[in-house]
Amino acid sequence: MIISLVIHGAPGTTQGAQTALTFCRAALAADHRIYRVFFYEDGVHNANALSVWPQDEYDLNAAWATLVREHELDAVVCVASALRRGVLNAEEASRYEKTGVSVDPAFDISGLGQWVDACLNSDRVVSFGV
Amino acid sequence: MIISLVIHGAPGTTQGAQTALTFCRAALAADHRIYRVFFYEDGVHNANALSVWPQDEYDLNAAWATLVREHELDAVVCVASALRRGVLNAEEASRYEKTGVSVDPAFDISGLGQWVDACLNSDRVVSFGV
Amino acid sequence: MSTLHIVNKSPFRTDALQRCLALVSPGDSILLIEDGVLAANLSTLADSLAGRDVNCYALSEDLVARSVSVADTCIWTVDAAGFVTLVCEHRNSLSHG
Amino acid sequence: MSTLHIVNKSPFRTDALQRCLALVSPGDSILLIEDGVLAANLSTLADSLAGRDVNCYALSEDLVARSVSVADTCIWTVDAAGFVTLVCEHRNSLSHG
Amino acid sequence: MKTLTFLARSGPYGSSKAKALLDMVLSAAVFEQKIQYIFLDDGVYQLLAGQDPALLAAKNVSAALPALELYGVDQVYLDLDSLQARGLSTDQLLIPASTCSAGDISKMIAESDMVFSL
Amino acid sequence: MKTLTFLARSGPYGSSKAKALLDMVLSAAVFEQKIQYIFLDDGVYQLLAGQDPALLAAKNVSAALPALELYGVDQVYLDLDSLQARGLSTDQLLIPASTCSAGDISKMIAESDMVFSL
Numbered sequence: 001m002i003i004s005l006v007i008h009g010a011p012g013t014t015q016g017a018q019t020a021l022t023f024c025r026a027a028l029a030a031d032h033r034i035y036r037v038f039f040y041e042d043g044v045h046n047a048n049a050l051s052v053w054p055q056d057e058y059d060l061n062a063a064w065a066t067l068v069r070e071h072e073l074d075a076v077v078c079v080a081s082a083l084r085r086g087v088l089n090a091e092e093a094s095r096y097e098k099t100g101v102s103v104d105p106a107f108d109i110s111g112l113g114q115w116v117d118a119c120l121n122s123d124r125v126v127s128f129g130v
Numbered sequence: 131m132i133i134s135l136v137i138h139g140a141p142g143t144t145q146g147a148q149t150a151l152t153f154c155r156a157a158l159a160a161d162h163r164i165y166r167v168f169f170y171e172d173g174v175h176n177a178n179a180l181s182v183w184p185q186d187e188y189d190l191n192a193a194w195a196t197l198v199r200e201h202e203l204d205a206v207v208c209v210a211s212a213l214r215r216g217v218l219n220a221e222e223a224s225r226y227e228k229t230g231v232s233v234d235p236a237f238d239i240s241g242l243g244q245w246v247d248a249c250l251n252s253d254r255v256v257s258f259g260v
Numbered sequence: 261m262s263t264l265h266i267v268n269k270s271p272f273r274t275d276a277l278q279r280c281l282a283l284v285s286p287g288d289s290i291l292l293i294e295d296g297v298l299a300a301n302l303s304t305l306a307d308s309l310a311g312r313d314v315n316c317y318a319l320s321e322d323l324v325a326r327s328v329s330v331a332d333t334c335i336w337t338v339d340a341a342g343f344v345t346l347v348c349e350h351r352n353s354l355s356h357g
Numbered sequence: 358m359s360t361l362h363i364v365n366k367s368p369f370r371t372d373a374l375q376r377c378l379a380l381v382s383p384g385d386s387i388l389l390i391e392d393g394v395l396a397a398n399l400s401t402l403a404d405s406l407a408g409r410d411v412n413c414y415a416l417s418e419d420l421v422a423r424s425v426s427v428a429d430t431c432i433w434t435v436d437a438a439g440f441v442t443l444v445c446e447h448r449n450s451l452s453h454g
Numbered sequence: 455m456k457t458l459t460f461l462a463r464s465g466p467y468g469s470s471k472a473k474a475l476l477d478m479v480l481s482a483a484v485f486e487q488k489i490q491y492i493f494l495d496d497g498v499y500q501l502l503a504g505q506d507p508a509l510l511a512a513k514n515v516s517a518a519l520p521a522l523e524l525y526g527v528d529q530v531y532l533d534l535d536s537l538q539a540r541g542l543s544t545d546q547l548l549i550p551a552s553t554c555s556a557g558d559i560s561k562m563i564a565e566s567d568m569v570f571s572l
Numbered sequence: 573m574k575t576l577t578f579l580a581r582s583g584p585y586g587s588s589k590a591k592a593l594l595d596m597v598l599s600a601a602v603f604e605q606k607i608q609y610i611f612l613d614d615g616v617y618q619l620l621a622g623q624d625p626a627l628l629a630a631k632n633v634s635a636a637l638p639a640l641e642l643y644g645v646d647q648v649y650l651d652l653d654s655l656q657a658r659g660l661s662t663d664q665l666l667i668p669a670s671t672c673s674a675g676d677i678s679k680m681i682a683e684s685d686m687v688f689s690l
Contacts, residue, residue: 001445006570008474010140012214013172014587015391016365018628022418026437032445041474042143042172050216052226057214058629080477084142084187086180086232093230096182100223100230102216112481120456120485124444125568130365130454131348136688138592144469145294146268148510152321156340162348171592188511210595242599249574250603254347255686256266260357263681270465270496272540274371279581279613285678295468298496301541325467325507326499331541354687357581357589360563367583367614369658376463376495382560392586395614398659422585422625423617428659451569454463454471 003027004036004118007043009129011060016129017046021063023126028071036074036118039107043129044082047075049104061104068106075107076114133157134166134248137173139259141190146259147176151193153256158201166204166248169237173259174212177205179234191234198236205237206244262287264350267296271305276356283354286313291338291346297322306332319343359384361447364393373453374402380451383410388435388443394419403429416440458482459490459562461571462497466515467507472500473515475572480518483525490562491522493551494533498540501532503548519549533559576600577608577680579689580615584633585625590618591633593690598636601643608680609640611669612651616658619650621666637667651677 005024009016020037027034039046046064053059068075077087086102089109093101103109119125135154139146150167157164169176176194183189198205207217216232219239223231233239249255265284269276277299280290290309292299299305300318309316318330320337330337338346347353362381366373374396377387387406389396396402397415406413415427417434427434435443444450460479464471479491493501505516522530532551537544544553554562563569578597582589597609611619623634640648650669655662662671672680681687 012588022437027441048216050228052213083182086178098180116481116485119568126450127452130452152340157344246599246603249686256353257355260355282674283678295465321509325510327502327504352687357689379556380560392583418627422628424620424622454571
């Protein structure tokens with residue numbers, strides 16, 4: 001089946017992002033196709049490349065970035081959610097004269113249209129961290 | 131009186147950070163002394179200097195930074211909370227080889243000891259966004 | 261020697277107000293803020309407080325924002341300055357998570 | 358043509374499970390995940406489901422993490438792979454906020 | 455065309471959820487999908503007339519409601535039980551919404567391709 | 573020395589709240605304050621023996637509990653009503669905790685300089 005995920009929760013603060021990661025891996029292991037992972041609201045923090053996790057804790061940011069790269073997933077961060085949360089790519093950091101780039105390049109930054117497109121092209125859309 | 135604040139919520143996602151800001155202004159207007167504002171857990175996002183708010187929305191990040199500067203408030207971001215959320219100063223960004231500095235320099239980054247110290251030296255400690 | 265109980269959650273979605281009511285002592289006060297003010301137009305809240313020597317307040321900024329009115333004369337409205345005063349008038353405050 | 362209702366909140370702190378139960382149709386399923394699994398050892402949940410043609414599941418990873426056991430034989434445990442299967446077997450899913 | 459159902463269950467200013475769901479609804483409307491926008495639980499407070507969040511430095515979430523029809527969002531429902539449980543009545547609402555019951559909502563969910571709840 | 577009371581009311585893995593409050597307790601203990609650590613509501617689940625969050629890639633929140641006394645946190649209480657409402661009993665707990673009632677908690681709150689609840 002063709003499945004998309006919408007992730008609303010920040011890593012660590014609530015469990016939703018971790019549940020989504022486990023679900024995503026299980027879906028890939030069962031040979032389903034992940035059409036898109038859409039990070040919305042606080043979910044955009046999963047794409048933050050500046051996060052530094054303690055050595056003895058699981059780095060959920062790194063885990064997402066690795067999964068996205070290994071499976072060449074279409075991982076999209078909602079631009080409206082990301083800007084107000086300081087999750088920026090190089091272009092935005094430069095446009096708004098900010099002191100750093102914070103999004104992991106494994107993730108694209110785009111609009112809610114990408115979420116609608118995921119709804120239209122997926123058999124199932126599952127929301128996490130609501 | 132001597133009052134300290136503990137802020138648990140991210141700006142925008144929940145209302146707590148805005149309530150705290152209004153409370154802080156009212157306390158200053160009533161000539162109370164704000165000993166410290168301690169940003170914990172998701173509250174550290176209030177100190178994120180990379181945030182870009184839409185033109186027609188209230189920029190709570192800028193409002194905090196302005197209030198802290200104008201009143202020379204002791205505003206402390208919990209280091210353990212901040213690191214895993216990608217809120218970094220120049221020193222940390224360099225140490226962990228990250229692509230940007232994200233904390234507004236109006237805020238200090240330090241440990242929970244600063245929160246204990248606030249408890250010991252304040253008449254009242256009020257928590258927001260729990 | 262009393263506590264200001266701060267409730268910021270809707271009484272319809274979570275147990276925060278109910279748990280607060282289980283922990284208030286005579287002489288304590290309750291302040292409803294944020295979605296907590298949705299309790300202000302419940303007559304059942306006034307019933308729960310009757311005869312308990314507990315004052316109840318609701319933050320006016322949050323009431324006005326939500327277009328919620330206060331049902332009962334036993335609930336006072338305060339603004340941010342009043343919130344600060346309440347914090348000072350009580351020995352401690354408890355933000356109910 | 359049925360719905361997978363996903364509940365991730367504690368039944369003791371929020372109304373998420375209760376509201377889910379108000380919206381399930383015959384043929385739907387409920388999946389308890391995260392703090393939602395705290396409902397799995399409530400005999401009242403089994404009572405609410407009796408005779409309604411609604412299957413109820415709990416995510417085993419979350420049960421094991423919390424050391425919570427399943428009270429009733431009418432609640433099945435599934436792992437992440439089972440979660441994926443449930444999503445595929447139902448027409449849509451509803452994550453109750 | 456797909457049928458997308460949105461359950462608005464949160465009060466308007468305590469969190470960004472009301473606004474986040476509204477943005478999803480408006481985006482789906484641009485793509486001309488069949489939309490069912492249902493206000494229930496604390497979501498019914500989003501419909502109250504007279505909201506004024508200026509002192510919260512927040513935008514009025516209800517301001518967009520009258521424009522929903524222009525966006526093609528014409529199936530707007532209100533759970534009557536939720537309204538009454540909160541001591542509110544339909545004449546306090548900013549826009550007309552068809553009242554519905556939990557049973558009606560269950561049916562709309564069953565007929566949807568996707569459901570989103572915030 | 574101040575009296576700080578901590579109300580642990582959240583389950584252990586659904587959010588970071590349990591860990592965040594524990595870190596506050598341990599920090600206050602380092603400064604040798606008088607600490608009252610009270611588990612109530614869903615917080616009683618933090619005390620359950622046999623937790624194993626390995627599959628959630630999370631650290632075991634209960635692992636620090638046996639060390640509390642070493643940190644000088646010896647006033648650990650458990651709300652018996654919360655435990656019983658969840659169908660649990662004291663013999664399922666990892667550490668001994670003095671049971672208390674809502675009335676006892678009210679008294680401890682009244683005698684505190686500051687109270688924190690997560």
